[in-house]
Amino acid sequence: LPANEVAAVKDTWNHIKHDEVAILEAVFKAYPDIQARFPKFAGKSLDSIKGTSAFAIHASRIVSFFSEYIAFLGVENTQPAIKTILNELGQSHRNRGVTKAQFEEFHQALMSYLKSHNMWNADIAHAWDDAFDKMYFVIFSAL
Numbered sequence: 001l002p003a004n005e006v007a008a009v010k011d012t013w014n015h016i017k018h019d020e021v022a023i024l025e026a027v028f029k030a031y032p033d034i035q036a037r038f039p040k041f042a043g044k045s046l047d048s049i050k051g052t053s054a055f056a057i058h059a060s061r062i063v064s065f066f067s068e069y070i071a072f073l074g075v076e077n078t079q080p081a082i083k084t085i086l087n088e089l090g091q092s093h094r095n096r097g098v099t100k101a102q103f104e105e106f107h108q109a110l111m112s113y114l115k116s117h118n119m120w121n122a123d124i125a126h127a128w129d130d131a132f133d134k135m136y137f138v139i140f141s142a143l
């Protein structure tokens, strides 16, 4: 990713990365089929699960994963390490039957959250699309 895109992704991510529970809530609200994949959360109302520790723990795992990926962006010689963690994520999600279409839904939901919690423009949107493309290229190869 070019340096200006890395900076745009890091800056906008830093604005929302502490909103762990709110991010997962936004994802589940927009795409109930994602919530339905979680044995712990399937069939329950979002209001009844969003305050639980299981919800907070999972929200924290997802956000931490993004923080780890984003920390690697723009740093020299990290390609093999990034590829390894993305491949592992693809494999663990393949084993749960998660589809590419659901990963695309997740992408849309996270972008909406980012957009509504940052000063936004077309360059920032493009930077995030590039970051997701790079991430999903590896995940999808393992899915």
Ligand code: HEM
Pocket (backbone or CB within 6 Å): 033, 034, 035, 037, 038, 039, 040, 058, 061, 062, 065, 066, 088, 089, 092, 093, 096, 098, 099, 102, 103, 106
């Ligand atoms: C577990 C991240 C998308 C369903 C996890 C874990 C992480 C994670 C870090 C825990 C470690 C592991 O088991 O691999 C992500 C990221 C995503 C994403 C970064 C998008 C880029 C999705 C989607 C679904 C999903 C789209 C469902 C449609 C699950 C389930 C678990 C899980 C069911 C197991 C939860 C449990 O332990 O009970 N995810 N995930 N994930 N993810 Fe994802």
